[in-house]
Amino acid sequence: MEYFFSHFAYFAFKAPGFNIAFIHFFGPIRVSFPQLGETALTNPAPVLEIRSLHKSYGELEVLKGVSITANRGDVVSLIGSSGSGKSTLLRCCNLLEDSQQGEILFKGEPITWTGKGLSRRPSDPKQVLRIRTNLSMVFQQFNLWAHMTILQNVMEAPVTVLGRDRDEAEASARRYLDKVGIGDKCDVYPAQLSGGQQQRAAIARALCMEPEALLFDEPTSALDPELEQEVIKVIKDLAAEGRTMMIVTPVMRLAADVSDTVVFLHQGVIEEKGSADEVFGNTQSQRLRNFLNTDPPRTAALIKAPHLAATPPLVCCAKETTKTKSKNW
Ligand SMILES: Nc1ncnc2c1ncn2[C@@H]1O[C@H](COP(=O)(O)OP(=O)(O)O)[C@@H](O)[C@H]1O
Ligand SMILES: [Mg+2]
Numbered sequence: 001m002e003y004f005f006s007h008f009a010y011f012a013f014k015a016p017g018f019n020i021a022f023i024h025f026f027g028p029i030r031v032s033f034p035q036l037g038e039t040a041l042t043n044p045a046p047v048l049e050i051r052s053l054h055k056s057y058g059e060l061e062v063l064k065g066v067s068i069t070a071n072r073g074d075v076v077s078l079i080g081s082s083g084s085g086k087s088t089l090l091r092c093c094n095l096l097e098d099s100q101q102g103e104i105l106f107k108g109e110p111i112t113w114t115g116k117g118l119s120r121r122p123s124d125p126k127q128v129l130r131i132r133t134n135l136s137m138v139f140q141q142f143n144l145w146a147h148m149t150i151l152q153n154v155m156e157a158p159v160t161v162l163g164r165d166r167d168e169a170e171a172s173a174r175r176y177l178d179k180v181g182i183g184d185k186c187d188v189y190p191a192q193l194s195g196g197q198q199q200r201a202a203i204a205r206a207l208c209m210e211p212e213a214l215l216f217d218e219p220t221s222a223l224d225p226e227l228e229q230e231v232i233k234v235i236k237d238l239a240a241e242g243r244t245m246m247i248v249t250p251v252m253r254l255a256a257d258v259s260d261t262v263v264f265l266h267q268g269v270i271e272e273k274g275s276a277d278e279v280f281g282n283t284q285s286q287r288l289r290n291f292l293n294t295d296p297p298r299t300a301a302l303i304k305a306p307h308l309a310a311t312p313p314l315v316c317c318a319k320e321t322t323k324t325k326s327k328n329w
Contacts, residue, residue, distance in 0.1 A: 045108030046071045047213050047244045048093060048135070053102035055085075055092055055268075056118070062088045064268040065102065068261075070213060073242040077255035077276075080265035081291060086248040089265070090215050093246065094135040095128050106131045107212065133161060136206035140218045142198045144190040144205070150177065151186035154205045162209065169208070176204035180234050196227030200234055213244035220251060252292065256280050264288045 048070040055063040062085045070076050078086045091097040093104065095111070100120050104111045111131070114123035122128045144153045154173035158164040164172075177183045180200040182193075190198050199219055206214055219235065220228040232254050239245065239258035249255055255262050255276065262279040264272040264287075272285045283289050 043072075043107055046105070047074075047107055048246070049103075049105040049108075050089075050093065051103040051105070053089070053092060053099050053104065055088055055097060055099040058118075062268050063092065063099070066265070066268070066270055067102075068246075068263060068270075068273075070244055070246055070261075072244055074244055074260045075239045075258045076246045076261045076263060077259040078246065078248045078263050078265060079250070079252065079255055079291070080271075084265040085268040086265055087217050090137070090217050090246060090248055094132050094137060094215060095122055096132075096137075098122075106134065133209055134212040135215055136209045136211035136213075137215045137217065138199070138202050138206050138219050140221045142190070142195075142202045142222070144198055144201060146190055149187050149189055150182070150193070150201045153190070153201060154208050157205065158208050158210075172210075173204065173208050176207045177201065179207070180204045181230070194227055195223045196230040199223065199227075199231045203231070203234055203238075207238075213246065214238065216245065216247040216249070218248050218250065220249070220254075252280070264291065266291075 046069045048068075050066060050068045052065045052067055053063050054061065054065055066085075066089060068076060068089075078089065080086055088097060092099045095104075098121055100117050109127075112123045112127065113120050115121055144150075145156070148156065151170065151173055154177060155166070155169040158169040158172065159166050174183060174186060177186060180203050182197050182200050182204070185193060185197060185201070190201070193201065199222075203214075203219075216235065220231050223231060228251070232251065235245075235247065235254065236258055245258075247255070247258070257276075259276045261273060262276050263270055264279065264285070266285075266287050272279055272283070272288045279288070280292070283292065
């Protein structure tokens with residue numbers, strides 16, 4: 001299926017969230033969307049593959065050859081200290097940031113580049129738009145439009161960016177708002193909602209784009225612990241559905257519960273990578289040990305010794321037994 005949009009929209013998407021006004025203003029471009037029924041069998045390529053990616057801000061080299069693969073239905077968690085490059089990596093994945101070396105492949109399709117080093121840019125704006133719309137990002141700060149109702153926020157990009165029929169988009173938006181548990185908040189404005197509800201609306205907005213994968217950048221970090229749990233529950237539900245996701249999170253319990261792969265970034269390099277059981281239960285790197293044992297301990301003790309958990313919800317690493325994945329979502 002293809003839709004028509006602005007060929008200038010490449011720049012519009014550089015802002016967090018979609019700069020709808022920009023797309024309204026300029027003319028059309030074609031964007032392809034996943035064919036219905038596409039599965040790991042019909043396209044076995046990973047949804048997202050990063051090969052030896054390097055990214056610098058001027059003199060500062062932030063990513064120093066990072067490689068990550070997210071197959072269809074995989075949940076990849078990125079953990080690491082502040083400043084280790086997690087957000088930068090996520091932003092490079094959906095081309096919100098340029099990178100200087102290495103490859104990014106979306107469903108086996110390599111990003112095409114023009115220029116070299118600090119001048120390297122994606123060469124095909126249509127490809128950029130196609131990839132951005134298929135890798136929906138959820139930010140720490142929600143980024144909802146304050147002047148639009150929740151329903152309008154969720155249906156705006158599908159209508160304006162994807163060219164979907166307004167009634168269909170509204171039905172889909174209502175369905176996703178129901179799914180994240182705020183179906184009764186369609187007609188209120190973001191300021192009338194709690195932070196947890198706003199973040200759930202932002203997740204519904206990302207889902208309404210029908211993306212191939214969701215990229216979360218610390219989705220619970222702006223929330224107090226009580227509200228954090230409602231968002232964590234939504235993310236766990238999405239993982240159980242078999243959504244492909246990359247999640248930057250400081251919540252180790254979340255990473256342990258939902259991840260197929262946990263990646264520990266340290267100063268722009270992957271210091272350790274493996275299943276949640278390997279990374280948390282059989283930690284190899286001293287740096288990761290130090291990271292997990294910071295004060296307060298990042299739940300490492302409980303992850304390594306679940307029997308010490310104070311309450312049942314703290315028991316983790318039970319993903320494989322509780323999660324039934326449909327790789328064909
Ligand atoms: N737009 C930017 N310009 C210059 N430096 C940046 C920019 N964004 C991030 N950085 C730097 O890149 C490094 C990694 O940042 P970031 O990816 O945000 O880390 P994390 O998400 O792991 O906390 C930090 O040193 C940060 O200061
Ligand atoms: Mg960050």
